[in-house]
Amino acid sequence: MGRRRKVGLAVVAGLGAVSLGLSFTSAAGAAPVGTPDGLKLVRTKTSLLGKHYWYQQTFKGLPVVGGYYAKHVGKNGAVEVADGRDAVPADLDVSAKVAPEAATQAANASVTARARRDAGPEKSLVRQPEATSGAAQLAVIGGPNARVVWNVTSRSTEGVTRSLVDAKTGSVVESKVISDNIDGRGSVFDPNPVVSEQNEKLTDMNDKNQDALFLAQKNVILRNLDGSGKLNGTYVNIKEAKGGVAQSKNNTFVYQRANDKFEQVMVYYHINQTQEYIQKLGFTDVNNESQDFSVDTYAGDNSFYDPSTDMITTGEGGVDDAEDAEVIWHEYGHAIQDDVVPGFGESEQAGAIGEGFGDYWAVTNSVPVSKGFNLPCVMDWDATSYTSGEPHCLRRTDGTKTTDDIDGEVHDDGEIWSRALWDIQQSLGRAKADKLILEATFFYDPDTSFASAAQDTVQAARLLYGKAAAQTVTDAFKARKIL
Known part of the structure; x- marks a missing residue:
């Protein structure tokens, strides 16, 4: 199975003009000393032999889908970094032309169509999915096809689905089931x-x-x-x-x-x-x-x-x-x-x-x-x-x-x-x-x-x-x- 690889800081920084510089100041609610800019601390975990700090990559205040950064600090003080940030062009426009309601409608239509295809002959039994309250949120996709998207959560007979809808064109970029419980x-x-x-x-x-x-x-x-x-x-x-x-x-x-x-x-x-x-x-x-x-x-x-x-x-x-x-x-x-x-x-x-x-x-x-x-x-x-x-x-x-x-x-x-x-x-x-x-x-x-x-x-x-x-x-x- 494919696994997301740990990427070194220097490699990521070389992918394009992005804000990946190190920050050496710390304030309440900010990333601790020595972590890159553009990160939001989302979770701190304690394992048997150390502490683990997980960050969400952000760009101009928006979350970068799948972008993460982790710092593993052993009890002996040793530090290991897992850098899963994606490159985002510094000049990427993060304004949305498509309204969140339209993005939600496009996402639900895509989810419904797939659910009907998977349902077999009893298509009439498939329920229309309904987006959860406040489900459409702006986010950024990094990498070679960087863009701003609406991140839409829907529910259907498949479970909970996350759809990424291009915030400029309204096209569905990705749609997948994310429920696991x-x-x-x-x-x-x-x-x-x-x-x-x-x-x-x-x-x-x-x-x-x-x-x-x-x-x-x-x-x-x-x-x-x-x-x-x-x-x-x-x-x-x-x-x-x-x-x-x-x-x-x-x-x-x-x-x-x-x-x-x-x-x-x-x-x-x-x-x-x-x-x-x-x-x-x-x-x-x-x-x-x-x-x-x-x-x-x-x-x-x-x-x-x-x-x-x-x-x-x-x-x-x-x-x-x-x-x-x-x-x-x-x-x-x-x-x-x-x-x-x-x-x-x-x-x-x-x-x-x-x-x-x-x-x-x-x-x-x-x-x-x-x-x-x-x-x-x-x-x-x-x-x-x-x-x-x-x-x-x-x-x-x-x-x-x-x-x-x-x-x-x-x-x-x-x-x-x-x-x-x-x-x-x-x-x-x-x-x-x-x-x-x-x-x-x-x-x-x-x-x-x-x-x-x-x-x-x-x-x-x-x-x-x-x-x-x-x-x-x-x-x-x-x-x-x-x-």
Whole structure:
């Protein structure tokens, strides 16, 4: 998925004649010392290790759409800047020729036309959208096509839509759904039928509906949907799927497991759950995006994360992979590390850390819903297709491997790392362990080694919880002969 890139100040200033000079004075209500001119402080956030100041870019008093500037100040005083300002010509005329009422009418007409196209045969049921009170506001679009626009908010059967209407010509420049807080209903396995039913005898039977598997389904609330009638939301985007993406006018997605759309609901629910958990731990920038998924589109018994496209693909060989939440969580673990550390996995040991973390992330997310059933066993349901012994596990997080057992295969060597993480959780508890493990990831190098990543993890434990916790983490890595 496309992400807005951090742009250095010098690069932005070189794009055109804009007011991007630094301000070294401060007054009440103004930007703090050392921030550029033309910024409005809109939010101050406190994370685990620092404070974060977010600014709206402005031009001649008008907000610049999508223009931002952020200053991250660590507890040690270190400052990092994220500059997302757009260049705006200094002589841009910001007066409006089109009245706000006309802009609102144009925006609503565009929204209504799209809603009718998406509604299918029952077009008469589509309600006319109504702009919210005071919805039309003047703003500026920066970049090569800089212009002044009316920013219009409308409501329709799609949800809440933001339209940008050229304030000189009245043409609709952009219109998109921005609502992200609609709840829906769905049915899922949680985390999978082997665990929820505590039954190792269950088998796939070529994706057939079965009474035992029907009993394993759980009705759930699907939070943070965007109101588009699809399984898209704040943290998940089902971009493509076998048989087409699921759609529902009333946001109800209840299917039995033989229906390919069941796996789409699994993906949406379990990714939303794990991202909400990450947020509760205090992190707001750990893959905090709508993650793209391609569901049941790979014929083999494999799932994978593609960093070149930021896409997670789930396979349908054997048990459909997305029927097992631990497969979903494992692949999301890769997306997390790629998001936090661009290009992560450049060395064999970094790749093994990625696999080990993925297994650990699958298991730690199972803790609240597994009732303690065979927790260290990874992917209990998916593994029924390719394992004969019980319990059915792809891998385990409680193995006995140390660095003496390194064989150069990332999945094998990942068991060394996942065991260390599991031991940390057993000693410190789930929330503390997950928090320090995620925090440490921010300091990894793309080609990190076991020892270097372990030292980062020890340091995170020390900064977050003190010397005793750091020693506990050290001991876990020493037991695997990593430190």
